[in-house]
Amino acid sequence: MSVQKNPILRETSHLLIPAILLFALYVQFHGEYGPGGGFQAGVIFASAIILYALLHGTKKAEKVISLNLAKALAAIGLLLYEGIGLLGIILGGNFLDYNVLSHDSVHGQHWGILLIELGVGMTVASVIICIFYAFSKFKR
Amino acid sequence: MLAMTAIAIIAMRNMLSVIMLGGIYSLISATLFVVLDAVDVAFTEAAVGAGVSTVLFLSALAITGKHQALTRKNHIVPIFVVLVTGAGLLYSTTDMPSFGDPQAPVHTHVAPRYIEQSYDEIGIPNIVTSVLASYRGYDTLGEVAVVFTALIAVLLLLGLNRGSRKD
Amino acid sequence: MLEYISNHYNYWVSILLMMAGLYIVIDHTNLLKKLIGLNIFQTSVFILFISLGKVDGGTAPILEKGYSSFSNPLPHVLILTAIVVSVATTAVGLALVVNINNRFNSIEEEEIEQIELEEE
Numbered sequence: 448m449s450v451q452k453n454p455i456l457r458e459t460s461h462l463l464i465p466a467i468l469l470f471a472l473y474v475q476f477h478g479e480y481g482p483g484g485g486f487q488a489g490v491i492f493a494s495a496i497i498l499y500a501l502l503h504g505t506k507k508a509e510k511v512i513s514l515n516l517a518k519a520l521a522a523i524g525l526l527l528y529e530g531i532g533l534l535g536i537i538l539g540g541n542f543l544d545y546n547v548l549s550h551d552s553v554h555g556q557h558w559g560i561l562l563i564e565l566g567v568g569m570t571v572a573s574v575i576i577c578i579f580y581a582f583s584k585f586k587r
Numbered sequence: 588m589l590a591m592t593a594i595a596i597i598a599m600r601n602m603l604s605v606i607m608l609g610g611i612y613s614l615i616s617a618t619l620f621v622v623l624d625a626v627d628v629a630f631t632e633a634a635v636g637a638g639v640s641t642v643l644f645l646s647a648l649a650i651t652g653k654h655q656a657l658t659r660k661n662h663i664v665p666i667f668v669v670l671v672t673g674a675g676l677l678y679s680t681t682d683m684p685s686f687g688d689p690q691a692p693v694h695t696h697v698a699p700r701y702i703e704q705s706y707d708e709i710g711i712p713n714i715v716t717s718v719l720a721s722y723r724g725y726d727t728l729g730e731v732a733v734v735f736t737a738l739i740a741v742l743l744l745l746g747l748n749r750g751s752r753k754d
Numbered sequence: 755m756l757e758y759i760s761n762h763y764n765y766w767v768s769i770l771l772m773m774a775g776l777y778i779v780i781d782h783t784n785l786l787k788k789l790i791g792l793n794i795f796q797t798s799v800f801i802l803f804i805s806l807g808k809v810d811g812g813t814a815p816i817l818e819k820g821y822s823s824f825s826n827p828l829p830h831v832l833i834l835t836a837i838v839v840s841v842a843t844t845a846v847g848l849a850l851v852v853n854i855n856n857r858f859n860s861i862e863e864e865e866i867e868q869i870e871l872e873e874e
Binding site: 474478479480481482483484486487490491493494497501518521522524525528529532543545552553556557559560563564566567570571574575577578579581582583585 | 709
Binding site for chain 2: 760761762763764765766767769770771772773774775776777778780781782783784786787789790791793794797800801804805806807808809810811812813814815816817818823824825826827828829830831833834835837838839840841842843844845846848849850851852853855860861862864
């Protein structure tokens with residue numbers, strides 16, 4: 448890979464990729480106090496992994512997040528969302544009712560929103576990474 | 588600016604330039620969203636349109652390798668259709684409310700309830716997140732399901748385990 | 755007349771961009787360019803919706819001390835969902851284009867019709 452030998456791209460990416468990952472985590476958990484939330488965080492996380500894969504090749508990127516792990520995380524994110532909904536029914540309320548999740552209705556809402564944003568972020572990030580792997584490994 | 592970018596996309600035939608102009612179009616519309624007070628939407632549009640979408644288009648272009656687009660010979664019918672549709676839509680906007688009017692019908696009904704009672708019932712400052720995750724959580728569930736289905740469709744179409752289909 | 759234009763120009767901009775995207779989808783024969791035209795069309799619809807939700811003198815819908823007038827959060831929520839769905843459809847459309855290229859060795863509409871006629 449010729450891009451690996453280019454020192455500007457290598458050094459810049461080694462500085463930027465950890466910062467992008469940290470920013471994705473910040474946006475995920477501060478989505479309640481400012482702009483942000485699950486979707487934005489998932490897309491930013493995926494774009495950091497795509498940047499790494501573009502520079503160092505898909506084989507090295509698969510050592511970080513393999514294809515099977517990405518497929519599993521996508522399914523787990525969706526199941527987490529549904530699980531919170533069913534938890535509402537088990538604890539006595541309606542489907543996706545957050546008021547019953549904790550001792551207090553406002554705390555229940557906080558827990559509910561935190562967990563489903565986590566599920567959404569996981570699914571969106573792993574879907575975009577998986578689609579990128581599928582495109583880059585396609586042979587004619 | 589947006590109109591100039593769209594016209595440049597219509598006129599150009601080199602596919603690499605067209606894809607790059609598409610990314611620039613998404614970025615300019617993200618700044619337009621910030622001016623219109625929609626910061627969450629601008630965030631998502633910049634990340635998705637100028638980031639992920641452009642990368643996917645470039646990888647599809649690299650796989651197919653066809654860098655020049657052809658044009659057809661006569662353009663009469665598409666121009667006619669576009670002009671008639673545009674005139675009809677412009678005629679239909681004469682009844683729409685003024686830009687930025689606080690008394691417009693869209694601001695009555697359920698939106699003031701969300702703005703006023705969101706802090707008491709849910710307790711987080713970002714109203715868009717509270718509407719998206721709690722008041723309209725069912726729609727967000729459907730959307731995550733759509734994204735997951737798109738993943739399954741792409742994996743089925745691109746045959747990740749097999750590679751080439753000509754055997 | 756001038757007041758009418760200054761009150762409605764956001765609809766005009768959005769309809770102009772919508773018609774540009776529609777023209778690209780109908781007229782051009784290259785499949786990748788049609789997908790980009792579809793993207794332009796979708797973004798112009800987002801601009802229409804977000805401009806409907808703006809309130810004069812309001813601010814972004816994040817509760818903050820000292821502001822009393824907020825823009826309407828409901829169109830923001832709908833458009834957030836629509837943006838993510840649009841990237842999902844773009845990805846599936848690109849996978850279809852790659853498969854068509856694999857089968858016919860071309861992504862121009864007219865060449866593909868030609869090859870299909872010859873194969874019958």
